[in-house]
Amino acid sequence: xxxxxxxxxxxxxxxxxxxGGLGALGALGALVLSACVSHIGSTPVEAAPVNLLNTDTxxxxxxxxxxxxxxxxxxxxxxxxxxxxxxxxxxxSQAPASGPSCAGCHSSPTSQSQTGHPSASIQTAAxxxxxxxxxxxxxxxxxxxxxxxxxxxxxxxxxxxxxxEVLALSAWLMHQARGLPITPPPDPRLTAWTQxxxxxxxxxxxxxxxxxxxxxxxxxxxxxxxxxxxxxxPTGYPTYRLEWQxxxxxxxxxxxxxxxxxxxxxxxxxxxxxxxxxYLMTRAAGMTLEGAAVRP
Amino acid sequence: MKPLxxxxxxxxxxxxxxxxxxxxxxxxxxxxxLQQAIRAWAGSATPREGRVTLTVAELIDNGxxxxxxxxxxxxxxxxxxxxEIMLLNERNPGRELARFQLGPANGRxxxxxxVRLATSQxxxxxxxxxxxxxxxxxxxxxxxxxxxxxx
Amino acid sequence: xxxxxxxxxxxAARSGEIIEIRATIAHVMETGLRPDDxxxxxxxxxxxxxxxxxxxxxxxxxxxxxxxxxxxxxxFRLRAEKPGSLVFLWEGDxxxxxxxxxxxxxx
Numbered sequence: 001x002x003x004x005x006x007x008x009x010x011x012x013x014x015x016x017x018x019x020g021g022l023g024a025l026g027a028l029g030a031l032v033l034s035a036c037v038s039h040i041g042s043t044p045v046e047a048a049p050v051n052l053l054n055t056d057t058x059x060x061x062x063x064x065x066x067x068x069x070x071x072x073x074x075x076x077x078x079x080x081x082x083x084x085x086x087x088x089x090x091x092x093s094q095a096p097a098s099g100p101s102c103a104g105c106h107s108s109p110t111s112q113s114q115t116g117h118p119s120a121s122i123q124t125a126a127x128x129x130x131x132x133x134x135x136x137x138x139x140x141x142x143x144x145x146x147x148x149x150x151x152x153x154x155x156x157x158x159x160x161x162x163x164x165e166v167l168a169l170s171a172w173l174m175h176q177a178r179g180l181p182i183t184p185p186p187d188p189r190l191t192a193w194t195q196x197x198x199x200x201x202x203x204x205x206x207x208x209x210x211x212x213x214x215x216x217x218x219x220x221x222x223x224x225x226x227x228x229x230x231x232x233x234p235t236g237y238p239t240y241r242l243e244w245q246x247x248x249x250x251x252x253x254x255x256x257x258x259x260x261x262x263x264x265x266x267x268x269x270x271x272x273x274x275x276x277x278x279y280l281m282t283r284a285a286g287m288t289l290e291g292a293a294v295r296p
Numbered sequence: 297m298k299p300l301x302x303x304x305x306x307x308x309x310x311x312x313x314x315x316x317x318x319x320x321x322x323x324x325x326x327x328x329x330l331q332q333a334i335r336a337w338a339g340s341a342t343p344r345e346g347r348v349t350l351t352v353a354e355l356i357d358n359g360x361x362x363x364x365x366x367x368x369x370x371x372x373x374x375x376x377x378x379x380e381i382m383l384l385n386e387r388n389p390g391r392e393l394a395r396f397q398l399g400p401a402n403g404r405x406x407x408x409x410x411v412r413l414a415t416s417q418x419x420x421x422x423x424x425x426x427x428x429x430x431x432x433x434x435x436x437x438x439x440x441x442x443x444x445x446x447x
Numbered sequence: 448x449x450x451x452x453x454x455x456x457x458x459a460a461r462s463g464e465i466i467e468i469r470a471t472i473a474h475v476m477e478t479g480l481r482p483d484d485x486x487x488x489x490x491x492x493x494x495x496x497x498x499x500x501x502x503x504x505x506x507x508x509x510x511x512x513x514x515x516x517x518x519x520x521x522x523f524r525l526r527a528e529k530p531g532s533l534v535f536l537w538e539g540d541x542x543x544x545x546x547x548x549x550x551x552x553x554x
Contacts, residue, residue: 066357077456080361080518083473086452226440242358245475245517296357361516372526385514389480392512396523401506403465403526409509410516412478 061230081240081292088172099154126177161249178291197279206263233284236293333391350421368405387417460527478513494539
């Protein structure tokens with residue numbers, strides 16, 4: 001039996017020294033947190049490596065969801081994220097007033113029409129971002145790449161990852177790559193950024209003085225206020241998060257995490273987000289992309 | 297003697313609480329505003345238990361999106377079918393969730409939708425038949441909230 | 448979005464088969480109870496009515512309240528007798544109105 005309506009009141013918490021700053025919750029909260037390894041549920045869904053001894057202990061957040069939500073995500077006639085995928089699909093082949101359509105440049109060579117079939121490079125784009133951009137001289141995320149293309153080649157206004165068109169196109173691109181393994185580019189120019197991301201992942205932050213690793217490595221698989229703690233792999237972003245009642249980006253989710261530990265989130269578009277996303281993708285290398293996902 | 301905070305003792309205490317919640321509570325009378333809403337929709341007919349099955353997960357991931365399905369046992373013929381289904385709740389700001397109009401064309405009286413639930417509470421599904429009779433089913437759901445509050 | 452996205456699934460059927468039709472529409476379903484960042488209550492903006500008509504006759508309808516989740520989703524059954532034209536209609540606050548037409552394929 002899980003506790004009903006147990007809310008983590010972040011503002012009223014104190015540091016629990018023994019747990020390295022997870023904060024006091026009251027007796028029931030402490031009981032929930034202390035060493036009760038709950039059975040989360042179904043088996044991991046990412047494709048297992050070919051070796052017989054499956055030593056990969058990574059699991060996507062999908063595996064931590066209820067069967068009802070898993071079924072919702074896996075059925076394209078039920079998944080609310082598909083509303084955005086459809087939007088992205090329409091934007092792909094629609095030329096704006098100011099430039100060509102995405103399809104105009106990115107279709108496969110066999111069909112050069114404006115509504116062409118996406119090239120292999122487009123179909124796999126979500127597996128290998130963040131990638132280094134030579135002009136900016138820094139990595140860009142998938143959403144960042146879409147935004148840059150829209151600015152440079154379609155003369156459209158900039159948007160962040162949750163801007164309406166960038167979000168819809170990101171969802172469509174992620175859906176194109178559904179079922180493919182995360183494959184970070186082996187680009188030495190990314191190394192320093194990935195290391196910066198790893199540093200941020202392990203750095204204590206906020207009034208609760210917690211690092212990502214404390215919840216998502218140390219306590220992954222256990223519960224926080226009734227909710228299962230996932231390992232935090234970015235296999236399903238952008239995602240339809242029930243808490244948001246809409247589709248949202250990975251930076252949006254990470255902003256919520258930072259707010260959750262009472263830290264000031266990094267500014268929108270700052271290098272820290274790119275570094276973190278790059279590290280998370282590297283940490284999840286080889287795991288299967290879920291397409292635009294559903295999360296509680 | 298195991299200490300009180302040992303995992304299995306703790307689970308037993310919590311399980312006992314859940315059993316009370318799920319077994320005893322539905323037998324208690326529904327809150328007055330909900331009873332009033334039921335009467336307002338049912339009119340002169342007195343709802344009877346049965347024929348209606350409201351299916352909701354017992355434990356909800358997030359109250360913002362709660363899938364549910366209501367099925368009514370009915371041949372759905374022109375002379376014997378469900379005319380209307382009403383979904384009501386006990387603890388949201390408003391009593392109504394949704395109302396559906398059906399007819400013989402449906403073939404089967406089964407509707408699914410997604411609702412918002414503010415907190416753990418009881419839900420009531422009612423069906424009015426073509427003969428004027430009204431049937432109902434009450435379920436209890438537990439709604440958990442996100443662990444961390446977003447700004 | 449100017450035109451709300453919809454997700455409609457009407458399976459092909461054999462004559463006499465009862466199919467499940469699924470219809471989702473992108474809509475914020477603002478309850479009218481939620482405060483914005485400044486503490487002001489955001490005005491209600493919901494879909495209030497959904498109808499499905501087969502060759503002009505209403506075969507299913509729903510009245511929605513603020514308690515219906517955002518991006519409202521409804522699934523209902525239909526006995527498919529012969530091929531026809533299904534019109535899906537949504538109406539709501541602030542003059543919201545959207546229709547989609549989907550062919551019902553019956554063999």
